[in-house]
Amino acid sequence: MVRAVSETHGEILAAAARRFAVTGYRGTSLQDIAGEVGCSKATVLYHFANKEALLAELMAPAMGVLRDLDDQLTGLTGAPAQEVAAIGFVDLAVRFRREIAVLRGEFPELLCQPAFAHIQQISDRLRDALAGHSDRPGARIAALVLLAGISEACAEFVDMPDDELRPALITLVRRAVEPVEPPLFPAPTTEDKDS
């Protein structure tokens, strides 16, 4: 029998996710996590190299999806970029509500860690896309307000069903995003008419 990988690993991961989402990364000690699992702090550090590695493994799936979204945005401009950024980010935020809650407010230091080295650049590109790559302050401000607000809302409405939260957010974004100027060039792809 290979006894598989000890399930303790997964239990620690799950406990960390729960605690991080409530008290944040810095506000949660390894002792807290160990206590919730029912093991010793040393056991936590037997399964994970350090606290940072625990967080990195916890965020890995969300980071992967974020990178995928970033790839989809390359080359897009104007309204299509806004659309892809809006839908993609809302989906991501709704799906990874807990991970979003973990990172909430801990950005400044956490972003320095290698596991999240590119998250700032990606979120900048995401914001830029949502602004339709416009330089107008109004567009840039609206994009930031929406991205930050969506993150916060998803972290707050943890109990709301996905299929209630997602359409409400998408409707909001469509209404709130500053529409792009009439395209300087003919629309790059077939697009739907504005309602």
Added chain:
Amino acid sequence: MVRAVSETHGEILAAAARRFAVTGYRGTSLQDIAGEVGCSKATVLYHFANKEALLAELMAPAMGVLRDLDDQLTGLTGAPAQEVAAIGFVDLAVRFRREIAVLRGEFPELLCQPAFAHIQQISDRLRDALAGHSDRPGARIAALVLLAGISEACAEFVDMPDDELRPALITLVRRAVEPVEPPLFPAPTTEDKDS
């Protein structure tokens, strides 16, 4: 005569405001603040009873304005409530950008402190007003997204002039807030129903 209050008090307050806004409350040690002022940590604790008192004095002006806004909202419903909440909160957020940045992300624990005992209730009422006191999930979500997003945007765009940030935010809120249903009653001027 009285030699006024030592200016060290004010210097500590200013240094704390700067550090808190960058590294957060928990992420800033008394040693950090003392180092920025150029005094000892004991001096910081001579002028302020403890770290919490330092934060409370820092946030006092913003808290006062927040309470004033809360008072203005009592009795208002529907579109007028949305309007007052929107304008009032944008003004507050733009004016107290640094204080907003301090509290960003540290809510769960900081809100337990007596100095901020009512901030959660006030922000709930503010959100409710911005939603036009509607029960629709879309309205509630939009209100939360906007309030959180505005806070984040103000903390982010610290260098943007007030008279550029404020109108952009107000325009955004007007566009994004879910409009209230046609008023059930003719616009109520001064009538309150519940207590």
Added chain:
DNA sequence: CAGTACTCTGACCGATCGGTCAGGATCTGA
């Protein structure tokens, strides 16, 4: 049976935190 690899733990470590305290330095008013 012995050997070994895996899992887990208590004890411990250095660093840092917020906070205390006795006392030095400086100034003021009588």
Added chain:
DNA sequence: TCAGATCCTGACCGATCGGTCAGAGTACTG
């Protein structure tokens, strides 16, 4: 000149943090 108030500090404290380590317990394997 001197007593007292004010301002400030170095040294110190207990608590907690992330992290290390030697070794105990256990289960497979040959």
